[in-house]
Amino acid sequence: MTQVVLGENEGIESALRRFKREVSKAGIFQDMRKKRHFETPIEKEKRKAIARHKQRRKQRSRFN
Numbered sequence: 001m002t003q004v005v006l007g008e009n010e011g012i013e014s015a016l017r018r019f020k021r022e023v024s025k026a027g028i029f030q031d032m033r034k035k036r037h038f039e040t041p042i043e044k045e046k047r048k049a050i051a052r053h054k055q056r057r058k059q060r061s062r063f064n
Contacts, residue, residue, distance in 0.1 A: 001024055 004019040006012075023029065039047070 002028065 002019065004015050004022065006015050028060045
């Protein structure tokens with residue numbers, strides 16, 4: 001859980017910026033995007049296989 005405590009003379013804009021920074025550091029947005037829709041086990045395996053394939057292609061291009 002991300003919390004931001006306002007300082008005595010701190011404006012809401014700066015507190016909001018700090019909050020956004022903390023949320024992005026915690027990875028909450030990425031987690032939210034992943035869990036937005038239900039993914040069947042078959043879809044999950046396909047997504048992981050595509051990611052593995054992309055990773056392998058990326059590694060091969062570094063060595064060539």
